[in-house]
Amino acid sequence: MTTLELTQHPELAALVAAVRQGEAVEILENGKPVVRCVLQTSALLDRLAALHASFTSPVYPGNSVVDQRQESR
Amino acid sequence: MTRLFDASVLVAAFSRESGTAQALAMIGAEAMPTVNALGITETRVSLIRKRKRGAMTAAEVQRALAEIDRALADGLLTVVAQPDAMWNEAVALADRVAVHLRTQDALHAACAKLAGHGLASFDSDLTAAARAEGIDVIP
Numbered sequence: 001m002t003t004l005e006l007t008q009h010p011e012l013a014a015l016v017a018a019v020r021q022g023e024a025v026e027i028l029e030n031g032k033p034v035v036r037c038v039l040q041t042s043a044l045l046d047r048l049a050a051l052h053a054s055f056t057s058p059v060y061p062g063n064s065v066v067d068q069r070q071e072s073r
Numbered sequence: 074m075t076r077l078f079d080a081s082v083l084v085a086a087f088s089r090e091s092g093t094a095q096a097l098a099m100i101g102a103e104a105m106p107t108v109n110a111l112g113i114t115e116t117r118v119s120l121i122r123k124r125k126r127g128a129m130t131a132a133e134v135q136r137a138l139a140e141i142d143r144a145l146a147d148g149l150l151t152v153v154a155q156p157d158a159m160w161n162e163a164v165a166l167a168d169r170v171a172v173h174l175r176t177q178d179a180l181h182a183a184c185a186k187l188a189g190h191g192l193a194s195f196d197s198d199l200t201a202a203a204r205a206e207g208i209d210v211i212p
Contacts (some may be wrong), residue, residue: 001212020104024137039104040104040148041102041105041106041149044106045100047143048087048140054149055089055129055133056133057133059091060088060089060091060105061090063084063091064088064090064123064128065079065085065107065115065119065195065196066196066197067082068119069081069198
């Protein structure tokens with residue numbers, strides 16, 4: 001993996017600032033998209049939304065981890 | 074501030090519970106949601122427990138576990154190191170706070186404190202102990 005220090009790349013820093021505000025930045029080559037930059041959490045939330053959409057079991061009424069911890073206290 | 078997410082938030086995020094929307098909002102507010110190995114293990118075991126109790130199907134739990142693996146592999150969840158000092162700090166912290174902490178709770182709070190991170194948890198006992206230790210807590 002290649003890593004870049006933002007303070008050494010002002011143009012990249014400006015793009016990252018836009019992504020941090022929630023904007024998706026798409027980089028084109030000859031008019032065709034080759035790279036799409038989105039906030040890490042946006043990608044995670046998109047995956048979680050798809051995961052939840054696949055569930056058919058009823059929503060757990062409460063918090064299962066807290067319930068489990070209370071049982072062992 | 075970097076914030077450590079415990080299993081009570083992660084399970085709500087990777088399955089469907091009353092607090093799922095709030096868990097997603099907390100994760101969405103972080104630039105890099107952070108977890109530790111203890112929290113990830115507790116999350117995985119808790120999902121398996123939900124399957125055994127009939128709250129989720131086997132296929133749903135498999136998908137949730139796979140999504141956790143994928144999020145970790147892709148760096149969408151950052152894993153914080155658990156320093157050796159965490160073990161003794163957990164004991165000291167459990168002694169200092171008024172709340173009756175379990176071992177896992179004390180370890181979570183100690184991990185956040187030593188790393189200088191905040192904590193995200195739906196567990197009121199854990200958050201009370203963390204606040205008493207000066208750890209920034211949500212919700």
